[in-house]
Amino acid sequence: MKDQHDNKTVDWVESKKPKHIETELGTEKLCICCGDYYPLDDEFFYHRIRKDRGGVKQYEAVCKACYPVHYNKRTSGRHKLKSKHGVQG
Numbered sequence: 001m002k003d004q005h006d007n008k009t010v011d012w013v014e015s016k017k018p019k020h021i022e023t024e025l026g027t028e029k030l031c032i033c034c035g036d037y038y039p040l041d042d043e044f045f046y047h048r049i050r051k052d053r054g055g056v057k058q059y060e061a062v063c064k065a066c067y068p069v070h071y072n073k074r075t076s077g078r079h080k081l082k083s084k085h086g087v088q089g
């Protein structure tokens, strides 16, 4: 839900990379922070369970390696973001 409105931080959007690609190993997901693809898996992406959507498993937009970097960058400004990120794993 947040992604649609958050167009301030996506400066790579011009490249129009698909968010998911199919490889011979399976589906890979784009990390919007480093711009690389990783297997859509708990090992590479944090996820949360969207109970408001019937328990849908939703992966974060950034990979695990980028997650602290990405969110530190965004919260190190003048004001803190609401800490609504319920991260598991």
Ligand SMILES: [Zn+2]
Binding pocket: 031, 032, 033, 034, 035, 036, 062, 063, 064, 065, 066, 067
């Ligand atoms: Zn990344």
